Amino acid sequence: MDTKRTTFNNRLLPYLLLAPQLIITLVFFIWPAAQAFKSSVEREDPFGFSTVFVGLDHYRRLLTDPNYLDALWRTGIFAVAVTVLSMGLGLAFAAAVDRVTRSSRIYTTFLVWPYAVAPVIAGVLWWFLFNSSTGILPFYLSKFGIRWDHDLNGTHAMILIIIAAAWKQISYNFLFFLAGLQSVPHALMEAAAIDGSGPVKRFFTIALPLLSPTTFFLFIINVNYAMFDTFPIIDATTTGGPAQSTTTLVYKVYQDGFVGLNLGSSSAQSVLLMLIVMVLTFVQFRYVERRVQY
Amino acid sequence: MASIDVEHVSKIYTGGVRAVTDVNLTIADGQFIVLVGPSGCGKSTLLRMIAGLETISEGQVKIGDRVVNKIEPAERDIAMVFQNYALYPHMTVRQNLEYGLKNRKTPKAEIDARVNEAARMLEIGQYLDRKPRALSGGQRQRVAMGRAIVRKPAVFLFDEPLSNLDAKLRVSMRGEIKRLQRRLGTTSIYVTHDQLEAMTLADKLVVLNGGRIEQIGAPLEVYHAPASTFVASFIGSPAMNLVKGELHGDKLAIGPAMIDLQGYTPASGTVTVGVRAEDLRIARADEESLPFRLDYAEELGAQRLIHGLVGDQPITAAVSPEMELLPEMRIAVDIRRLHFFSFETGKRIPGHVPAEAKLAPPEPVL
Amino acid sequence: MVENRPFLTFLTHAFLLLGFAVVALPVYVAVIASTHDLQTLLTGSVPLLPGSHFIENYSQILTGASAANGLPNYSHMAMNSLIMALAIMAGKIAISILSAFAIVYFRFPFRVLAFWIIFVTLMLPVEVRILPTYKIVADLGMLNSWAGLTIPLIASATATFLFRQFFMTVPDEILEAARVDGAGPMKFFRDILLPLSRTNIGALCVILFIYGWVQYLWPLLVTTDTGYYTLMMGMKRMVTAQDGTIPWNFVMAGAVLAMLPPILVVVFMQRLFIRGLTETEK
Numbered sequence: 001m002d003t004k005r006t007t008f009n010n011r012l013l014p015y016l017l018l019a020p021q022l023i024i025t026l027v028f029f030i031w032p033a034a035q036a037f038k039s040s041v042e043r044e045d046p047f048g049f050s051t052v053f054v055g056l057d058h059y060r061r062l063l064t065d066p067n068y069l070d071a072l073w074r075t076g077i078f079a080v081a082v083t084v085l086s087m088g089l090g091l092a093f094a095a096a097v098d099r100v101t102r103s104s105r106i107y108t109t110f111l112v113w114p115y116a117v118a119p120v121i122a123g124v125l126w127w128f129l130f131n132s133s134t135g136i137l138p139f140y141l142s143k144f145g146i147r148w149d150h151d152l153n154g155t156h157a158m159i160l161i162i163i164a165a166a167w168k169q170i171s172y173n174f175l176f177f178l179a180g181l182q183s184v185p186h187a188l189m190e191a192a193a194i195d196g197s198g199p200v201k202r203f204f205t206i207a208l209p210l211l212s213p214t215t216f217f218l219f220i221i222n223v224n225y226a227m228f229d230t231f232p233i234i235d236a237t238t239t240g241g242p243a244q245s246t247t248t249l250v251y252k253v254y255q256d257g258f259v260g261l262n263l264g265s266s267s268a269q270s271v272l273l274m275l276i277v278m279v280l281t282f283v284q285f286r287y288v289e290r291r292v293q294y
Numbered sequence: 295m296a297s298i299d300v301e302h303v304s305k306i307y308t309g310g311v312r313a314v315t316d317v318n319l320t321i322a323d324g325q326f327i328v329l330v331g332p333s334g335c336g337k338s339t340l341l342r343m344i345a346g347l348e349t350i351s352e353g354q355v356k357i358g359d360r361v362v363n364k365i366e367p368a369e370r371d372i373a374m375v376f377q378n379y380a381l382y383p384h385m386t387v388r389q390n391l392e393y394g395l396k397n398r399k400t401p402k403a404e405i406d407a408r409v410n411e412a413a414r415m416l417e418i419g420q421y422l423d424r425k426p427r428a429l430s431g432g433q434r435q436r437v438a439m440g441r442a443i444v445r446k447p448a449v450f451l452f453d454e455p456l457s458n459l460d461a462k463l464r465v466s467m468r469g470e471i472k473r474l475q476r477r478l479g480t481t482s483i484y485v486t487h488d489q490l491e492a493m494t495l496a497d498k499l500v501v502l503n504g505g506r507i508e509q510i511g512a513p514l515e516v517y518h519a520p521a522s523t524f525v526a527s528f529i530g531s532p533a534m535n536l537v538k539g540e541l542h543g544d545k546l547a548i549g550p551a552m553i554d555l556q557g558y559t560p561a562s563g564t565v566t567v568g569v570r571a572e573d574l575r576i577a578r579a580d581e582e583s584l585p586f587r588l589d590y591a592e593e594l595g596a597q598r599l600i601h602g603l604v605g606d607q608p609i610t611a612a613v614s615p616e617m618e619l620l621p622e623m624r625i626a627v628d629i630r631r632l633h634f635f636s637f638e639t640g641k642r643i644p645g646h647v648p649a650e651a652k653l654a655p656p657e658p659v660l
Numbered sequence: 661m662v663e664n665r666p667f668l669t670f671l672t673h674a675f676l677l678l679g680f681a682v683v684a685l686p687v688y689v690a691v692i693a694s695t696h697d698l699q700t701l702l703t704g705s706v707p708l709l710p711g712s713h714f715i716e717n718y719s720q721i722l723t724g725a726s727a728a729n730g731l732p733n734y735s736h737m738a739m740n741s742l743i744m745a746l747a748i749m750a751g752k753i754a755i756s757i758l759s760a761f762a763i764v765y766f767r768f769p770f771r772v773l774a775f776w777i778i779f780v781t782l783m784l785p786v787e788v789r790i791l792p793t794y795k796i797v798a799d800l801g802m803l804n805s806w807a808g809l810t811i812p813l814i815a816s817a818t819a820t821f822l823f824r825q826f827f828m829t830v831p832d833e834i835l836e837a838a839r840v841d842g843a844g845p846m847k848f849f850r851d852i853l854l855p856l857s858r859t860n861i862g863a864l865c866v867i868l869f870i871y872g873w874v875q876y877l878w879p880l881l882v883t884t885d886t887g888y889y890t891l892m893m894g895m896k897r898m899v900t901a902q903d904g905t906i907p908w909n910f911v912m913a914g915a916v917l918a919m920l921p922p923i924l925v926v927v928f929m930q931r932l933f934i935r936g937l938t939e940t941e942k
Contacts, residue, residue, distance in 0.1 A: 005832040006347045007767045008845040017762035018774055020755040024815040027800075029781045032792035039792070093679055096672045103673075109927055110680045112934070116922035117687075118874035120892050121915050124899055125686035128693070134701050134908055136689065136708075170683065172937070179938055199668060228785045232876035236896050250787045257791040258881070266791055273788045347836050368842035380833030384855040393851070394841035441837075 033274065039267035058268035067244065068252070068269070075248040078162060079226035085166035087218055090173025091211075095203055097174075098181040108178070115171035123233035126164035130156075150238065154245025157238045161246055164237070165230045172225075173218055180214035181207055220284045227276070249273055296358035296371070296448035296481055297323045298344065303353035305339050305505075313339040315505045316353070321483065321498075326475050328484045330492035331502035332528070337485045338453055340502070344483065345451050346370050357449060368397070370449075373442035377454040379434045381426040387437050388422040391444050405444075412440040415474070432463045439474070450475070452484040456491065468494060489529050493517070501525050519633075523640040526568045526633060532599060535574075537607040538637065539567040546632075549605020551584040553629060558647045560634040565643065568633035571599065574611035577626035586611075586625045687919070694718070694913035701908045717913045731894055732886055734917055741873055741890040741918070744809055748872030751814035753864055757857065760823035761849055765835065781817045786878055794881050804885040813878060819864055822939055826860050827853070863936030866929050870922045891918035 040058055042051045062068045097107045114122070129135045130150055138148035150156040184207050192202050231250050234240060240247035240255060247255065253273060257266030300319040306312050314336040321327050329337040342348040344355055346367035354361050362370050373394075381390050388409060395405045413419040416436040426434055435455060442450055452471070456464045472495055475482050486492050492499055493513045501508040501516065501524075509521035520526035526534040540547040541562050544555040548567065577583030584604045592599040598615040601608065604625075611625055634643040689708075693701055696711035724733040731737070762768075763775050786793060793812060802808030830853070838848045876892045883889065889897075895918060898911045926933045 004765055004835055006342075006836055006839070007765055008848075010766065010845055011768065013845055014762040014766035014768045014771070017758045017766075021759035021778060021815060021820065022774060024755065024811060025778055025781050028793055028796065028812040029784055029789075029815060030777065032789045032796055033784060035792035035795070036789050089679070093676065096676050096679075099672045100669065100676070107676050107680075108934075109930060110676075111683065112930065113923045113926050114683060114687075115937075116870050116926040117919050118876065118892055118895075118922075120874075120876045120895050121918055122686075124895060124911065124915060125690050127899075128908065128912065129686055129689055167683070167686070175934055175937060179934075199665065228787050231787050232874075232892070232896075235877070235880075236899060239900075253788070254790060254877075258794075263791070270789050270791065274784060277784065277788060345836075345840065347839065367836075367840045372840065374837070374840050376833040376837060378831055378833055380831060380837040382834065382837075382852055384852075384858075393838075393843075397842035397847070441841075 036267045036270040036274075039263050040271045043264050054264070058264045059272070062265060062268055062272070070244070071247050071249055071252050074158075074245075075227060078158065078165075078230075078246075078248055079223045081162045082165045082169065082226040082230070083219060083222040085162065086169040087173045087215070087222060089166070089170050090218075091177045093170070093174045094177035094181055095207070097178055099199070104178075108175075111174050112171045114168055115175075117168060118232065119165075119168060119229060120232035120236045122168040123161070123164045123235075123237040126160060126167065127237040130160050150242075152242055154242055157242060157246045161230065161233055161238060164233050165226060168233075169222060169225055173222070176214055176218055177211065180211045184210050217284070220280055224277070224280055227273075249276075297321060298449060298481060298483070299356040300340070300344070301354050301356070303340070303343060303355060304351050305336070305343060305348065306351040313505055314343070317507055319500060319507070319510070321481060323481055324479045326472075326482045326484065326495060326497045327500060328486060328492040328496035328498075329500045329502060330486055330489060330496075330528075331508075333487055335502040336505035337487075337502050339505075341451055341453055341483060341485045344449075345372055345374055368394075371447050372449045372451055373445045373447040374451040374453065375435075375438050375442050375455045377457055379426070379438040379458075381434060381437055381441075383426055386423050386425055387418060387429070387440075390426070390437060391422075391440050394441065394445050408444040408446070409440075412443045415443065416440050431459050432467065435459060435467060439471070443474075443478070448481065450480050450482040452482065454486055455484075457486070457488070464491070471495065490531065493529070499529075501528065503528075519642065520568070521642050523566055523568070523635045526635070530570065532571050532610050532612070534568045534570050534633070535609050536566050536568050536635075537604065537609065539565055541565055548584065549607060551604065553584075553627065554582065555629060555632075555647055558629075558645075560643045560645055561636075564637040566635040566637050566640065568635060569627055569631060571610045571612040573628050573631035574609070574613075574625050576611075576613055576617050577624040581626050583624035583626045584609075586623045588619060588621055588623060591619060690912045690915050690919075693908060694916050696909055698905070698907055698909050702905065713909065717909050718917075721910050721913050721917070731897055732889055734891070734894065734914060736887075737889050737891045737894045738917060740888060741892070742921070743806070744875065744879070744890055745869050745872030747806065747810040748813050748875070749865055749868040751810060752816045752819050752868050753861060755814060756816050756819035757823050757854075757861070760820050760827055761853065763820075764824055764827040765845065765848075778815075778817050778820050781815055786813070790877065790881065797882055803882050804888060806888075808882045809879055809888065810872075813872070813875065816868075819868070822860065822864065823857065825939075826857060830856060859932075859935070860939070862929075863932045863939060865936075866925055866933045867936035869925060873922050894918075 041053060041055055043054045043057070044051050093107075093111055097104045097111070100107065117125075127150075129137050130148060132138050132149050132151070141148045148156055150160045188206060189202060192206050197205065227248065228250055230248070231254070234246055234248065234251050235254075238246040240251050249269065250273065253266055253269045256262045256269065260266075298319075298321040300317055300321075303314060303317045304312065305314040317340060319327075329340060331337050339348060343350050344357075346362065346365060350363050354363050356362065357370055357372070367374075382393065385393065391409045391412060392405050395408065400408075409422075410419075413422060416439060418433065418436050418440060421429060421433060421437070426437065429437065435458075438455065455471070456467050459467060468491060471484075484495055486495075496513050498510065499513050499516050500510050503524050509516055509525045511519075516525060516529055520529060520534070523536055527536060537548055541559070541564075543562070544557050544559050546553040546555055546567065586600075586602050586604055586609065588600060588602040589608075590601055592601070593615065595615075597612045598617075599610055599612055600619065600623075601610050602623075603609065609625075629647045630649055632647060634645075635641060636643060692708060692710055694717055695714040696707065697713045697716075700707065700711060721734040723735070759774075759778065763771060797803060797808050797812060800808075802811070834852065835848065838852055843851060874892065875890070876896075879888070879890050880893055880896065883893070891914065894914060895911070898914060899906055
């Protein structure tokens with residue numbers, strides 16, 4: 001890893017500069033992660049007096065537990081739905097704003113602020129909109145013969161959190177797509193126009209292929225977001241229900257650990273999640289490395 | 295003011311790569327030295343070791359009487375001008391000039407006097423309150439020089455200071471640097487890859503190649519007696535013609551042609567023969583000459599460069615633009631201006647064909 | 661825009677305005693709902709025009725109506741949110757700029773190891789290892805304290821990484837010129853690197869302020885003392901702790917208050933915000 005061509009030669013100073021960051025990282029990140037790994041291969045007796053080493057027992061049990069596998073499957077659906085919805089809308093808005101150069105600044109302002117809304121609030125707002133006794137959306141849906149009830153209907157609850165999660169993330173995708181579109185060389189678009197391709201065709205044959213690195217990057221980021229950052233949305237609205245139908249992997253770690261007090265299983269789930277995060281981060285990092293080169 | 299002694303200095307990077315090998319160099323007080331060579335020849339590394347920005351792996355550097363190997367750059371009594379100017383972008387020109395002096399706790403009145411003097415000398419007085427970003431390349435370069443001047447150091451170090459400027463500005467700044475250095479009399483080391491810049495600036499030229507010194511000498515000395523084929527091809531434009539020749543006694547065979555060296559026998563067997571383009575001319579019908587097949591010509595205005603082949607070896611000659619160009623021509627050579635190099639090592643074989651050798655009359659054609 | 665197609669341009673504007681309307685809908689409804697009384701809201705459908713209880717609702721939550729749920733009033737919680745967001749923001753920037761400085765401008769044993777230790781934290785969002793982290797904080801006696809609320813959240817690989825990337829783009833010659841000018845490491849840091857990083861620090865401030873402001877799970881776990889409650893936790897308590905009906909008018913007024921500061925920051929510092937966002941997440 002590179003440094004500067006010349007560096008300062010103090011011996012002690014760099015350690016002092018690094019100390020605050022490193023100490024916090026070790027105490028609050030590395031150590032707990034190691035603890036999680038340790039408890040994932042042990043079992044505590046019900047009174048917490050002794051622990052036994054149980055190897056991969058917790059993992060084996062998890063991977064055969066239909067509840068866990070359901071949560072895994074559900075998380076996948078949730079993540080993909082949130083990603084597709086928010087990226088699709090983000091891209092559509094970005095393409096539109098990119099077309100209206102003169103007013104792009106004001107439209108950007110119109111579209112970026114949901115990023116600043118806390119997930120918990122995003123959850124509550126949509127929950128309110130869909131609330132069966134006060135919300136306006138169930139009122140309109142009933143006209144189409146849909147009886148909306150996210151308190152009892154698991155699918156409705158899932159749709160609710162997907163919408164809330166995707167809504168908050170649109171701004172993010174919009175900004176990245178817009179930056180990507182604006183970096184497409186103008187001359188390229190003009191060349192294509194001279195070659196006789198219209199605005200819509202240009203978008204699909206030139207801009208979109210050139211955006212593929214951005215798209216890939218956003219895909220990873222969005223999956224990451226849907227898996228981990230949506231915790232408050234779920235916790236403030238459905239709390240994983242009804243009947244586990246909105247319990248994602250992260251929510252299950254929390255529930256089994258803090259509510260169910262099942263330390264071993266919760267830790268094993270933590271470790272599995274960390275593995276997933278590491279794979280995602282690794283993929284993302286490879287991508288960053290590649291992008292840095294050009 | 296100080297002299298500089300570089301003694302057996304080498305730079306070896308981790309991994310064993312040698313950037314500079316066993317360099318010895320003595321620079322007298324007030325001298326203007328230019329380190330010149332192609333990129334990667336170690337010239338910048340050498341300069342940076344003298345500056346203290348790079349550690350010295352072997353050998354020692356003395357500035358004045360002091361060995362400075364372990365001394366911080368700030369304490370070496372040097373000032374440096376960088377290729378990209380390295381001005382502090384958030385400071386005004388004045389603050390840029392003052393920064394080094396303030397760090398040295400120079401009294402305020404003294405700082406002001408020096409800054410004003412430097413500003414006057416470099417004609418940057420009206421920019422003192424601007425940020426570097428508001429200045430042109432040439433103005434930034436002046437500020438960078440100003441930053442060096444205000445310090446009144448014993449040594450100026452220049453690391454390719456003009457290579458970011460456009461061609462015209464480079465020529466005028468070159469003159470200014472030379473004049474300034476004369477006036478201040480400060481020992482200077484200047485690094486460049488531009489041989490023309492090197493020739494015009496140097497009191498003493500140091501040609502580096504592959505981390506070693508190829509030749510040290512006054513610019514004309516180096517031009518007229520290059521120590522190796524490398525120096526011969528690097529210094530001077532167009533580059534010296536270098537062709538393979540066979541010596542049998544005082545007869546030199548170049549491809550199909552034969553040249554009589556009139557009793558001079560520098561070596562025997564295969565040698566590399568060097569001749570500058572301006573030492574070749576188009577032959578008259580009656581003189582000894584080489585067959586030349588014209589490839590193309592370059593017009594320089596005062597001169598015309600003709601490129602072609604003698605036998606199968608490429609040759610460039612500088613001739614008068616009035617001469618008629620033909621696909622097949624004959625060119626004559628002034629044998630006293632031939633250079634001989636060992637074919638194996640590329641080292642110069644000392645000596646020239648003596649001046650009293652019988653020659654075809656060298657009067658101009660026309 | 662390469663060629664002029666008025667109809668397509670019209671469609672584009674129409675699409676964007678419609679999009680904005682949909683995106684803004686939940687917030688609009690929240691603002692409207694916060695101006696009505698609870699009875700109106702419970703009649704079955706929320707009205708689409710403002711009501712007359714604006715001052716009443718807001719003054720009540722700001723000065724103590726929510727105390728009924730065992731919550732401090734909203735001005736207190738807003739202050740807590742602000743303290744927490746600012747502390748996390750300042751802490752993250754301070755420790756990461758120092759560590760990036762060490763990693764880029766010094767060569768020392770274990771440098772690469774240190775970089776990787778910091779970098780792996782990128783991979784571990786707090787939600788993933790929540791239980792063991794909670795235990796550590798509990799063991800250190802940091803539950804219900806500002807230290808416990810903020811310190812575990814201020815280690816940030818992202819900010820360190822950003823500063824590292826930025827420092828790498830500062831020309832080597834600037835450092836060399838400064839060394840020749842007699843600046844030691846801390847002097848160089850203060851006189852040159854810090855002023856040069858101004859824009860980056862500004863951009864990070866925006867991003868990290870929002871990050872700190874919206875924190876949810878961590879404060880929820882480490883504070884049981886309501887004196888430390890932030891707006892986000894107030895939100896959660898309001899919609900869950902109550903048996904029976906939820907006081908939607910207060911909930912929505914609270915939501916508006918909790919949304920307002922970060923939205924204002926984003927809107928008024930849009931340039932810095934966009935820069936911060938696109939640079940940090942690379």
